[in-house]
Amino acid sequence: MLARRIVCSAPARANLIGNPSDQYGGTTLGVSLLPRAWAALDSSEPGRIDGAPEVARALLAQLGIERPDFGIQLATDIPRQSGIAGSTALVVALLRALLAWQGRTLSRYALAELARSVERERMGIQCGYSDPYLCSFGGLHYLDLRGKRFDGEGGPFATVEDLSAEVRELPFVVAYTGTQHSSDVVHRPIRARWLAGEPEVVAAYERVAEIGVLGKSALQRSDWPALGQLMNENHALQRSLGGSGPANEALIEAALAAHAPGAKLAGAGGGGTIVALDVGLPAGALEAALRAAGAAVLYRPVLAPGVQLEPADANLPPAGGPP
Secondary structure: OOOOEEEEEEEEEEEEEOOOHHHOOOEEEEEEEEEEEEEEEEOOOOOOEEOOHHHHHHHHHHOOOOOOOOEEEEEEOOOOOOOOOHHHHHHHHHHHHHHHHOOOOOOHHHHHHHHHHHHHHHOOOOOOOHHHHHHHHEOEEEEEOOOOOOOOOOOOOOEEEEOOOOOOOOOEEEEEOOOOOOHHHHHHHHHHHHHOOOHHHHHHHHHHHHHHHHHHHHHHHOOHHHHHHHHHHHHHHHHHOOOOOHHHHHHHHHHHHOOOOOEEEOOOOOOOEEEEEOOOOOOOHHHHHHHHOOOOEEEOOOOOEOOEEEOOOOOOOOOOOOO
């Protein structure tokens, strides 16, 4: 019998505006980045798990697969715990591969919802909806999450608006601080305060949700001064709740000192990544300022495809991935 092999990949993402209101019934605008997470299933090595075993075991349990007749290889180009949805991209890629192995398909909406449920229920991670939706859809998308449930599965799918055809310029730089972080560590205590009804937290995320709506319009109009102000306000609110960190602040301060109109967290904070608006500056000036301030890696938004099947003979990056 010929060996069977299925390969899938899913992109990293950066939140441009409105995060983290995706955890609170808000709105978020995000874009894909070039790095991808990869999952391969191979019938020639049944039972083997190579790379991120906690992800593989969570998904096997979710799908009720007790004795897999395939091996699993997980690999990634995304730096670990860098705040650009590296773990979620692995979950989404492997989930798509496992479903394909079973001859099943889900809509991108249902795939995103199931991936989020796995991270929350099986892996114990406090997470929102932005990461699984953006890893599933790729490209540039606006997410409206009003009416979503946050106590488990259920409720309507997110409303997903593809902006890639109408937004012709994405003048952003995403900078990885080089500081690994856990998004769960950042989100969980703030989430507890929100659940307790703390007025400061509730009001902050209501405003961040409004900022997501306004930021979308500013991007559509290429109104960079307005977008920059909204990015700065978005970050100030998250910072006031304890959601940033020294590494984030150093890069944001460097971006603003270089005259970027706006800069904010691209992920959870406490390390990870920031995103800065690169307009009105000499070519390369913002990148140079961020590198001088300690940025480990710089990315530009790329309208990359969401989760997808790859050629069966595709070569995966090393299982350990980048640091």
